[in-house]
Amino acid sequence: MEATILRWLKKPGDQVELDETILEIATDKVDSEIPSPVAGTIQNILFNENDVVEVGKVIATIAPVGEAPAKPSPALAPEKEKPTNGAHPVHQSVSNSTAPAPVLESQLRPSQTERFYSPLVRNIASQENISRQELEAIPGSGAGGRVTKDDVMNYIAQRGHLPQDMPSAAPVTTAIPESTSNTPPVPEPVRETPREPVTFKSSAVDGQVEIIEMDRMRRLIADHMIMSKQTSAHVTSFVEADVTELVRWRDRVKDTFEKKYQEKITFTPLFMEAVIQAIRDFPRINASVEGYNILVKKDINLGMATALPNGNLIVPVIKNADYLNLVGLTKTVNSLADRARNNQLKPEEIQGGTFTLTNVGTFGNVMGTPIINQPQVAILATGAIRKKPAVIETPQGDAIGIRQMMFLSLSYDHRVVDGYLGGSFLRRIADYLEAFDPQRTI
Secondary structure, eight states, X not given: XXXXXXXXXXXXXXEEOTTOEEEEEEOSSOEEEEEOSSSEEEEEEOSOTTOEEETTOOOEEEEETTSOOOOOOOXXXXXXXXXXXXXXXXXXXXXXXXXXXXXXHHHTSOOTTOOOOOHHHHXXXXXXXXXXXXXXXXOOOSGGGOOOHHHHHHHHXXXXXXXTXXXXXXXXXXXXXXGGTTSXXXXXXXXXXXXXXXOOOOOOOOTTOOOOOOOHHHHHHHHHHHHHHHHSOEEEEEEEEEOHHHHHHHHHHHHHHHHHHXXXXXXXXXXXXXXXXXXXXXXXXXXXXXXXXXXXXXXXXXXXXXXXXXXXXXXXXXXXXXXXXXXXXXXXXHHHHHHHHTTOOOGGGGSOOSEEEEEGGGGTOSOOOOOOOTTBSXXXXXXXXXXXXXXXXXXXXXXXXXXXXXXXXXXXXXXXXOHHHHHHHHHHHHHHHHTOOTTOOO
């Protein structure tokens, strides 16, 4: 619905080539570089850095090559349109509606202080029954003290635990025009009885404590993780798989594979192959929940959790992964991981996932209990591959041997995925990995 302009790389009067990066923006999902749609000259820049702009608004004009550019204008945002007669142009008058709902709308109209609230913030406030008085009391971390989505979500998370000196959640009384004086009064929304107030006190800080403020991405990750736990009933199952043949095959072909395709083959695309096969066997694991409806997805779009150099995490998505062979999966995995680490992902490349894989073995961990990536219903964690003594069953009898073993863990949403489905799906992935063909060609 909106994006923040992080940095302009060009200024009015600058020449730009087709697809040359003009600016960097941040949405609630990813930071992106925006390329020029034409070759030409920057005429006007209509918004400043750190401005929050609604999707679809013009932010700059470019005179194409061959056209005489107009005199460049300063890179200043236009002055906000003044409301007429105290009413914001976005909202209709209360008299135009006979439903009682406009009470919430009237709470979110701009006050005499003219504090700006983005459409996203206003929508969240309406859905959560946050009054205008509450909104105005929320400290803003955005440009010029603007209230951001993170500010509102943090406020909602702390609601019911606020000190007594915070403003109450009672809705603001708004005068109704004379033409609607016959409209029945709207009752105040019923609210939960607040829990015992908790007073927040800053800890005493000495030289042995370093305070690190969360950056924008870390805040989004924190909110997303809390939301996932509050949304889904998490259950995690584990299996141990013998991947000796798979490891031997990769060790044998990795140099040849790189020379032939100019790509390094990791274990991730091999794991993805097994996941895709198991999803075909158990399609209801490739789903999401909407109310009391289970939405089973026909497309298999695999998310791959990727750690960034700054310690944050992002999940690029391989669309229609089931249509890719091993070479295609390898190229896509390597490309997405590389561009994720260099902050070059496009917004559409981290959307639309239907199932996620996270490789905790990369960090030497033997297993993990991952948190579901909403709105999906399951996520697989692959642990480190380690040599271990194991029982080998042969026609001549059992024997002890050194095998390459790994743990697989699946967290799933117990609202819609029961133990039979979750456990069977996880076991099937292990079966496919254990049955890997050591004679496979590349």
